[in-house]
Amino acid sequence: MIQKFFILCSGADTQILDTCSNGEKNKYAGMGATVFFTALMAWIAGSYALYTIFDNAYTSGFFGLIWGLLIFNLDRYIVGTMRKKDSKLNEMVQAIPRIVLAIIIAIVISKPLELKIFQKEIDAVLQEERNQKLIDNKSQITSYYQNDINHLNQEIDNLKKEITTKESEVNNLYKTYIEEAEGLSGTKKLGKGPVYEEKRQKHDAALLELQTLKQTNLEKIDKKEAEIAVVQDQLEQQLSDTNPIIKNFDGLMARINALGKLPWLPVLFITLLFLTIETAPVIIKLLASKGEYDAKLTDLEETQIGWLGQKAYQRTKQQETDKDLNNRIYEDLKSDEALYSEKKEKAAEIAKLQAEAFYKQQKSVL
Known part of the structure; x- marks a missing residue:
């Protein structure tokens, strides 16, 4: 069996x-x-x-x-x-x-x-490639979003710098009117005279501007920090979306490539x-x-081929014989007077009918 x-x-x-x-x-x-x-x-x-x-x-x-x-x-x-x-x-x-x-x-x-x-060796190679891809992916995504974060941080630093500059200006004005009152600078007259009042007013105006600037810039800073938080969330989301794809990097093509590295x-x-x-x-x-099987198979195939060839030869000869017979038959029919007379009579009738039909058609047209 x-x-x-x-x-x-x-x-x-x-x-x-x-x-x-x-x-x-x-x-x-x-x-x-x-x-x-x-x-x-x-x-x-x-x-x-x-x-x-x-x-x-x-x-x-x-x-x-x-x-x-x-x-x-x-x-x-x-x-x-x-x-x-x-x-x-x-x-x-x-x-x-x-x-x-x-x-x-x-x-x-x-x-x-x-x-x-x-499989174990291929898994080790794939793990190394996945780790490298995760590092590269994090670096690329971070680099993409880091430009926005750096730009926002720079704007925050500029806003803080404006406040610091204004505070320095207010402190200088404060020092100026205090020294004027103490007679250490300016008119060098002790007491609160007209010059002192003028400098005090400048300081008070600058202080008011500082308070307004602080309020405005701190609001802007809060807004910029919120934007940075949004960008950070987008960065984390992008990493969260792409990391699983990299971790599943173990398909057939990846394994074949890893096999080539062994x-x-x-x-x-x-x-x-x-x-x-x-x-x-x-x-x-x-x-x-x-062997015996090959010899018998060859004999059977040659026998079948010979028989099929013989049949094809017989069909060819039969067709040639039928062609010769038909040629002789039609040659004999050419000299048959009875057949000639009958076909002539039929042809005459057909010609007459065609003439009558043509006459009627032309008459209807005229």
Whole structure:
């Protein structure tokens, strides 16, 4: 039962193989087993690759099964369509496209399994890349919003500087009118004279301006600080929105790129293993000598081709014979007076009817 199943997987003609020896059956059963297990690994590899996309075992398993059946069909076709030739060179020419296709299939199959085998190493590489991306992302976003924050801080500093400058001016005016009263500067007369009153008024006016300026600028400063808080919130929100995207940076393409950053020798061994498995049926059939099954299959195909060629030849000769007979028949009809007279009579009647119809039409027009 198992042997029959594997023979079916090999793509061999079971009716011909039933008439062959057990050795031939075992040979093609081995080829079929290789095709089957290659398709099985393709199913596993495809399911894992799709699981990294869908994150659902049932969906991944279903589409992975379709992928495995596709690989099974391709491998079965590659092995089943190879024919043993009398010349090894002709066999090589026949096998080259199949070997190239087998190599492509092997690379496609091996890649998801390599991702699974080196999963821990790939996760370490991805973690490093995520950390670096988080740092770069924070730096870019902070740099984008920092310009606005710096501009607002500069405006706040300017407003505070205006207050400080005005306070310095008021303090100077205060010192001036006090020294005038004490006779230390100005008129250097002790007492509160007209000059003292003038300087005191200037100080009082400047003090009033300072109070107004403080109130106005402090309101502006509060507004600027509120704007800075809004920008800070926007910065934090942007980081909150983008960080999860970076933390989920572990898709199929990211893992393949991370795999390429690992040491190449272990990865190469896995790829070579699948290349060997995938190309094994083609190589085995290429190296095997022409056996009983191949001889019978060749005989059957040549017999069918000969029979079909004979039928085509007979159809061609039959068409040529019918053509010659028809030519002779119509040549004899040319000299048949009875047929001539009958066709002449019918033609005359048709001409008469056409003339009458033409006459009626012209008459109606006039």
